[in-house]
Amino acid sequence: MESIIEVNGIRKVYKKRKSKEAFVAVDGISFQVGKGEIMGLLGPNGAGKTTTIKSICGLLVPNEGSISIHGYDSVNDRNKALRHISAVLEGNRNIYWRLTVFENLEYFAGNRGMSKKEILPYIEELLDMFHLQDKRNEVVNNLSRGMQQKLAICVAMMAGTDVILLDEPTLGLDVETGYEVREILKRIAFEEQKTIIISTHDMDVVQDLCNRTVIINQGKVIANEQVSKLLNLFKTSAYKIHLKESLTEEQVKHLEHKFPIHEWEGQILNVNLDHEEAIYDLMDILKMNRTSIETINQTEVNFEEVFMKLVKEEAVS
Numbered sequence: 280m281e282s283i284i285e286v287n288g289i290r291k292v293y294k295k296r297k298s299k300e301a302f303v304a305v306d307g308i309s310f311q312v313g314k315g316e317i318m319g320l321l322g323p324n325g326a327g328k329t330t331t332i333k334s335i336c337g338l339l340v341p342n343e344g345s346i347s348i349h350g351y352d353s354v355n356d357r358n359k360a361l362r363h364i365s366a367v368l369e370g371n372r373n374i375y376w377r378l379t380v381f382e383n384l385e386y387f388a389g390n391r392g393m394s395k396k397e398i399l400p401y402i403e404e405l406l407d408m409f410h411l412q413d414k415r416n417e418v419v420n421n422l423s424r425g426m427q428q429k430l431a432i433c434v435a436m437m438a439g440t441d442v443i444l445l446d447e448p449t450l451g452l453d454v455e456t457g458y459e460v461r462e463i464l465k466r467i468a469f470e471e472q473k474t475i476i477i478s479t480h481d482m483d484v485v486q487d488l489c490n491r492t493v494i495i496n497q498g499k500v501i502a503n504e505q506v507s508k509l510l511n512l513f514k515t516s517a518y519k520i521h522l523k524e525s526l527t528e529e530q531v532k533h534l535e536h537k538f539p540i541h542e543w544e545g546q547i548l549n550v551n552l553d554h555e556e557a558i559y560d561l562m563d564i565l566k567m568n569r570t571s572i573e574t575i576n577q578t579e580v581n582f583e584e585v586f587m588k589l590v591k592e593e594a595v596s
């Protein structure tokens with residue numbers, strides 16, 4: 280995959296205003312993001328996500344290391360590098376709050392050098408895509424936070440850059456709007472091959488949307504991996520088994536002997552089958568009373584559990 284963003288060993292030190300004490304917020308972070316990739320930047324509060332995003336979009340200059348966008352160095356070739364980036368940061372500063380939705384889109388399309396003839400159908404297409412048609416004449420200041428967020432992403436898309444950086448794009452959105460925003464981002468990445476970095480605390484966003492995640496903790500990268508691979512790595516050996524009949528006391532006794540970690544409730548049995556033979560032992564115990572199995576399902580791991588395990592392990596080591 281063609282690499283669009285390259286972050287090489289960046290380090291950012293903040294000086295506390297009064298004490299002049301130095302604080303290392305980002306400590307040698309490196310990663311790459313490819314064309315059409317959605318990368319989720321994750322980490323607990325204060326991990327260094329915003330500092331990293333701000334460094335990529337040129338709002339901060341790291342003390343050490345370098346960042347290149349399409350091969351342009353973000354410091355030495357700042358203008359050329361930044362021409363490829365749009366960012367939706369906290370507070371949606373990329374839209375005009377006193378203009379209407381339509382006026383914002385008209386203004387930014389004009390900025391992009393589109394002719395009047397091209398602008399109108401493009402704006403209509405975006406208003407449809409972002410479900411903002413009925414708010415077209417509303418002043419941004421009067422919109423809900425979710426609608427402002429959708430407009431901010433719409434404007435970032437309109438800028439026509441091939442890299443979009445988003446800081447907490449679904450924060451505070453209701454379920455429906457959050458879903459809409461996720462679907463829009465998926466479409467942008469897959470259909471238009473945009474490169475997207477999302478900084479978020481929302482694990483559903485990562486599991487549903489991101490190809491890869493870079494997890495940072497205390498300014499350092501602790502994981503840089505495909506989301507599916509991480510989920511596989513942490514797959515549990517826990518199974519949920521639905522039985523056709525309830526277990527007898529005798530069966531329960533045998534089960535407890537063979538599988539110290541298990542729970543059951545009526546016809547549902549949660550069991551840890553951590554070695555291959557375990558399933559045969561289970562079958563034998565069920566056969567005692569001709570209890571039959573209706574379904575066996577491996578318990579799914581969700582990304583939140585994976586994230587918590589990684590961050591906790593890091594705190595211990």
Ligand SMILES: Nc1ncnc2c1ncn2[C@@H]1O[C@H](COP(=O)(O)OP(=O)(O)OP(=O)(O)O)[C@@H](O)[C@H]1O
Nearest residue numbers: 293294302304322323324325326327328329330331
């Ligand atoms: N201007 C600043 N001056 C001093 N320290 C700062 C400054 N900006 C950030 N920090 C500190 O640097 C660390 C990293 O902050 P950053 O905002 O990058 O983290 P984050 O991962 O985005 O956190 P959150 O999830 O809480 O938004 C934090 O400990 C923060 O207090």
